[in-house]
Amino acid sequence: MANRDSLFSHPLGDIEGFRFNQAVVDVFPDMLRRSVPGYESIITQSALLASRYVQADTRLYDLGSSLGATAIAMRDALALSNAEAISGCEIHGIDNASAMIAASRSLVDTSASTIPTERCVPIYLHEADLESHPLSNASVVAMNFTLQFVRPEARQALMAKIASALKPGGVLILSEKVRFEDTVLNEMHIDMYHAFKKQNGYSDLEISQKRTALENVLVPDTLDEHRDRLLDSGFSHCTVWFQCFNFASLIAIKA
Numbered sequence: 313m314a315n316r317d318s319l320f321s322h323p324l325g326d327i328e329g330f331r332f333n334q335a336v337v338d339v340f341p342d343m344l345r346r347s348v349p350g351y352e353s354i355i356t357q358s359a360l361l362a363s364r365y366v367q368a369d370t371r372l373y374d375l376g377s378s379l380g381a382t383a384i385a386m387r388d389a390l391a392l393s394n395a396e397a398i399s400g401c402e403i404h405g406i407d408n409a410s411a412m413i414a415a416s417r418s419l420v421d422t423s424a425s426t427i428p429t430e431r432c433v434p435i436y437l438h439e440a441d442l443e444s445h446p447l448s449n450a451s452v453v454a455m456n457f458t459l460q461f462v463r464p465e466a467r468q469a470l471m472a473k474i475a476s477a478l479k480p481g482g483v484l485i486l487s488e489k490v491r492f493e494d495t496v497l498n499e500m501h502i503d504m505y506h507a508f509k510k511q512n513g514y515s516d517l518e519i520s521q522k523r524t525a526l527e528n529v530l531v532p533d534t535l536d537e538h539r540d541r542l543l544d545s546g547f548s549h550c551t552v553w554f555q556c557f558n559f560a561s562l563i564a565i566k567a
């Protein structure tokens with residue numbers, strides 16, 4: 313069982329900006345489960361979408377792979393796919409946090425034990441910066457709760473880079489915390505998100521201190537900003553396929 317997230321349960325005084333260090337790695341599964349509405353569904357259905365759009369002899373990417381949850385879920389879903397569709401495929405997980413990559417290696421290896429060798433798409437992990445790491449020959453790119461940590465001024469170029477790496481018919485699955493231009497709706501979604509966290513055992517102190525730690529580290533966009541950026545980057549179709557409060561997942565298709 314994952315360690316319980318109590319990183320912000322005591323008064324911290326000066327709160328540092330949120331970092332994906334070893335302390336976060338140690339509680340990350342619990343943090344995600346209790347902090348991201350619909351997280352398990354997003355990961356599971358991201359993998360289902362991957363199995364729908366995978367093309368033989370291509371790469372599938374998990375950008376901001378953290379502990380490898382999306383990469384592992386995609387591998388599990390592909391194991392149930394048509395053998396011809398997954399022939400020659402590889403999954404590549406990329407993350408710039410050394411603690412995340414180190415922890416994910418054993419998880420990736422251990423979780424492969426139940427998949428027949430001939431149906432087990434290999435997963436390769438890379439400690440690298442998303443803005444500079446090369447991407448190519450892709451049919452599926454998943455980016456779950458990662459773009460929000462990328463510098464806003466670098467997001468357009470990164471989306472264009474992903475679109476360029478995708479083959480025709482390829483897809484980007486993009487999950488993010490979002491904001492709303494309508495202040496009434498924005499406050500409603502935030503209030504409900506905080507209620508969700510309280511329901512999962514977080515105190516007002518924990519919610520407040522983590523919000524401070526994430527300020528200027530996690531910078532959300534609106535859904536319209538995401539759609540416009542994706543369409544301007546070379547994608548032909550874009551739609552929201554999941555939303556719960558101020559968390560949403562989109563799929564963008566390259567013609």
